[in-house]
Amino acid sequence: MYDVRLWLSKRGRLKFVSHLDMFRMMQRAVRRAEIPLWYTEGFNPHPYISFLLALSLGVEGEKEPVDLRIVGEMTPEEIKERLNAVFPEGLRAEAVTLPEHKPAEIAFADYFAVLEKSEITAQELRGALESGALETEKSGKSGGRKVVKTVNVSEHIKAFEITEDDTHIYLNVTLPAGSTFNLNPLQLLDAVSRYLGRPVSAESAVRKRLLRADLSEFR
Amino acid sequence: MDKKLEKLLPLVQKPARYIGGELNSVVKDKNAVDVRYAFCFPDSYEIGMSHLGMKILYAVANAREDTWCERVFAPWPDMEDVMRQNGIPLYALESGDPIKDFDILGFTLQYELCFTNVLNMLDLAGLPLRAADRKGLSPIVMGGGPCVCNAEPIAPFFDLFSIGEGEELNSEIIDLYKKHKALGSDKETFLREAAQIPGVYVPSLYDISYNGDGTVAAITPKDGAPATVTKRIVKDLDAVPYPDTFVVPFIDVVHDRVTHEIFRGCIRGCRFCQACFLNRPIREKKPETINEQCKTLCKNTGYDEISLCSLSSSDYTRIEDLLSLLLDWTPEQKINVALPSLRVDNFSEALLNKLKSVRRSGLTFAPEAGTQRMRDVINKNVTEEEMIETANIAFAGGYSAVKLYFMLGLPTETDEDVEGIGLLAKKVVDAYYTNPDKPKGRGVTVSVSCASFVPKPFTPFQWEPQATAEALGHKQQYLKEHLPSKKISVSFHDIKVSALEAVFARGDRRLADVLELAWKRGCKFDGWGEFFKYDVWMECFDEIGLSPAFYANRARSYDEILPWDHLNYGIPKSYLIKESEKARRAETTQNCREKCAGCGANRLLGGKCDV
Structure with a gap:
């Protein structure tokens, strides 16, 4: 029995498939691929599959980690090939490795978003990101009740970089990720929309990789 | 995926209903097929994707090299609003192409309360609702499923119905369509010939007349259509094709297994x-x-x-x-x-x-x-x-x-x-x-x-x-x-839902006007409590001048001509x-294995039942 870490890319239309649905899809994929997974021993046994960090609906992923517990001898390379043979289009196992870091070490994520110049200029975006006054609303739970909290976004932007061409603006941004606090680029753009007083949306947004607290790559 | 759609999908609930690309969904080269067939289920994705008949007929049609069968469901009202506001016509999930340009649209009619959804889907596709207003050979709008045993209330919206089991019949219809498409025939020519296929009911080839009391006076076939259409069955279930794979949905559907x-x-x-x-x-x-x-x-x-x-x-x-x-x-x-x-x-x-x-x-x-x-x-x-x-x-x-x-x-x-x-x-x-x-x-x-x-x-x-x-x-x-x-x-x-179901179950062709008016007034997804508008329905019956009680609560005599008398099951x-x-008399009838009661269905098999 050993654990492997699968690095998934989730592209195109699959960005509209939710975290919960991804889990079910993965359960079926490992069955089709006939990967010998370890099953939990409870009343209702299920295979051990763990998505380390949820990816928001609408955001694509390039290297999303999923842990699988394997019984038997199958090698990481074979697991990768078998999964890629049965995945739907848009989902790919980019690599299968042995886990190096603990899931709790995930602290940040690098995102890349494409914006249309018809909606916002590079100066406006830079001004907003440097304003210190970005806010968005997040729904959460407090004492079992649903509450909507206003969150200051500016203090959470770890780093960003803006480039542009004739039609588009390209934003690379590092935002907090992990089990305690998450901010995704769609929420960031929501905060920018509130700041500017008009809607700004992303043509596409992708999570490039996960980082540890010291900004080294999570592996 | 279409860029416009991609930008709009974040606005709706459960966008994965509308993206296609599920495992085992069939994608073909549209230029390499003769017939594009849209299998339309007039209810939500979650209901439609649970339906076994669709899986069977999807596999049968796609087994043909000359045909590409795709799936279409009724968009949930939030998605419908987005589509209408942005001029996106109803499209098929596999290709994303508008179904208006398809050859055949096949609706399955599983329950009476989906009828308004059929009308809504035709409209969303950008097609005239009534068959008589859709000129030209394509698309042929056909219906199947249990409700076609009395499809009269919805008949004016359809070109033809396939009566009984579809595994073999659907292919015969596709064959005939293909022939007429190649010949450049008009719709009327195709339909007259289709009516000769056993199990095909072409409603426009039957004139219905009524008595003063509202009951049917006569059902008169024309242009050589048969007086009675007998349902088709598959004789040997072991020999008939069964899908070797199902489309596996991304989202949780009602029957996901x-x-x-x-x-x-x-x-x-x-x-x-x-x-x-x-x-x-x-x-x-x-x-x-x-x-x-x-x-x-x-x-x-x-x-x-x-x-x-x-x-x-x-x-x-x-x-x-x-x-x-x-x-x-x-x-x-x-x-x-x-x-x-x-x-x-x-x-x-x-x-x-x-x-x-x-x-x-x-x-x-x-x-x-x-x-x-x-x-x-x-x-x-x-x-x-x-x-x-x-x-x-x-x-x-x-x-x-x-x-x-x-x-x-x-x-x-x-x-x-x-x-x-x-x-x-x-x-x-x-x-x-x-x-x-x-x-x-x-x-x-x-x-x-x-x-x-x-x-x-x-x-x-x-x-x-x-x-x-x-x-x-x-x-x-x-x-x-x-x-x-x-x-x-x-x-x-809900009693009111059952009452409406009773009206349409035994209704006649005149109810089509009520159906169309109710749809215009916003009735759809009538089987869903949150969308069911009983009062609007009652207004519509009133305006058209038909009584729901005539259809639902009236005892018929054995010699009355029933609206479905020209069909034979x-x-x-x-x-x-x-x-x-x-x-x-509160007398029971023994089951078929205890004693044959002589219901007559054995004739469809050519003699003996498989009890």
């Missing part, structure tokens, strides 16, 4: 049950065929559950053989086998033990009526003793929750029959507490669910009036007031009259 049909038809002959009379004669599939096909399906989908489906699973003659074959390999692969639609009178301990080795869920039985007299009237041949005996087997086997299904408003029903529902449920409660082998430390819950009886075409009750809303309201109240135990919970179907009217008379 391998479903396998073990037989068609039913030996029972319950007099209220349209499914029984529409699907005779009985034809079984071999356990070996089913087992192999289940293996393949599990392998190709990754599902971990198999559901064996039919109208009455325990009537499958080789059920124990089949379970043995399946249980040979499924536990090792951690696959569950579920067996819905069991009857109370032949649910054996051996069967229960086999089922116990797979995951246990609740137990559901359908006594349908509370007293023996009432059950005799409807020919539901189960006795109270059998029920209690079965409940005891189940309780000893560890079950402590039982669901019981009943109907209210059955012909000849009295308050005593209604009270009998509560009394029967109480006996199940008592059986639990007196059972020495019941699960330790748990109480029993008996949930009673009551539907309102809706008389349906091609059943012995097709002449019966539906109980009025007032009468049904009284019955529900009476039952609630006469529940003998707190362990029994009771729930009811294999069982002659004379047999239905005989059964109707027996019901009035």
Whole structure:
């Protein structure tokens, strides 16, 4: 029995498939691929599959980690090939490795978003990101009740970089990720929309990789 | 994926309903096929993707090299708003192409309350609603499924209906269409020839005239259309193609598992049950065929559950053989086998033990009526003793929750029959507490669910009036007031929904105007409580000048011409009259295996039934 870490890319239309649905899809994929997974021993046994960090609906992923517990001898390379043979289009196992870091070490994520110049200029975006006054609303739970909290976004932007061409603006941004606090680029753009007083949306947004607290790559 | 759509999908709930690209969905080169076929399910993605018939016909059509069959569902109202605001026409999931440009649109009509959704989908596609207003050969709009046994209320919107089972018939229709497309024929020429295919009903080739009292005076075929259209059946279920793979949805749908049909038809002959009379004669599939096909399906989908489906699973003659074959390999692969639609009178301990080795869920039985007299009237041949005996087997086997299904408003029903529902449920409660082998430390819950009886075409009750809303309201109240135990919970179907269902089930072609007006006034998803607009419907009946009570609550005489009399589902009217008379005398009819009652369906097989 050993654990492997699968690095998934989730592209195109699959960005509209939710975290919960991804889990079910993965359960079926490992069955089709006939990967010998370890099953939990409870009343209702299920295979051990763990998505380390949820990816928001609408955001694509390039290297999303999923842990699988394997019984038997199958090698990481074979697991990768078998999964890629049965995945739907848009989902790919980019690599299968042995886990190096603990899931709790995930602290940040690098995102890349494409914006249309018809909606916002590079100066406006830079001004907003440097304003210190970005806010968005997040729904959460407090004492079992649903509450909507206003969150200051500016203090959470770890780093960003803006480039542009004739039609588009390209934003690379590092935002907090992990089990305690998450901010995704769609929420960031929501905060920018509130700041500017008009809607700004992303043509596409992708999570490039996960980082540890010291900004080294999570592996 | 379309850029415009990609930008809009974040605005709607469950966007994965609208993206296509699911595992095993079929993508072909559109330039390499002759016929583009849209299989349209007029309800939500989650309902439509649960439907076995669609999976079968999708596989059959896509097995043809010359045809590309795609799926289309009714967009949820939030998505419909987004589509209309942004000028996105209804598209097929596989290609994303507008279905307006397809060759054939095939709607499956599973329940009457989806009719407004059909109209809405045609409109969203950008097509005129009425067949007469759609000039040109394509798209041909066709319908199938149980509701086409009386498709009259929706007939003016369709070019043709396929009556009975579609595995072979659909291909014959596609062949003929392909020929006429190559010839450049007009729609009328195609339809006149299509009407000659056994099982094809072309409504525009039948003139309907009415008497002064609103009943049908005559149904007159023209242009060589047959006087009677007889339904098609597949003779050998082992030989007919069954899909070796299912499209596996991204999102959770209602039935998200391998479903396998073990037989068609039913030996029972319950007099209220349209499914029984529409699907005779009985034809079984071999356990070996089913087992192999289940293996393949599990392998190709990754599902971990198999559901064996039919109208009455325990009537499958080789059920124990089949379970043995399946249980040979499924536990090792951690696959569950579920067996819905069991009857109370032949649910054996051996069967229960086999089922116990797979995951246990609740137990559901359908006594349908509370007293023996009432059950005799409807020919539901189960006795109270059998029920209690079965409940005891189940309780000893560890079950402590039982669901019981009943109907209210059955012909000849009295308050005593209604009270009998509560009394029967109480006996199940008592059986639990007196059972020495019941699960330790748990109480029993008996949930009673009551539907309102809706008389349906091609059943012995097709002449019966539906109980009025007032009468049904009284019955529900009476039952609630006469529940003998707190362990029994009771729930009811919405009376107004059943009333509308009754109107359309036995309606005639004039109702098309009501349907169209109700759609214009915003009626859609009528089967969904949150969208059902009863008052709007009543306004529409009023404005068109038709009475819902005429269709729902009127007793017909045996010699009245019924709107569906030109269709033949294999069982002659004379047999239905005989059964109707027996019901009035509370006489039962034995099931097909005990004694052939001579329903006539065997003629469809050319002689002998497969009992």
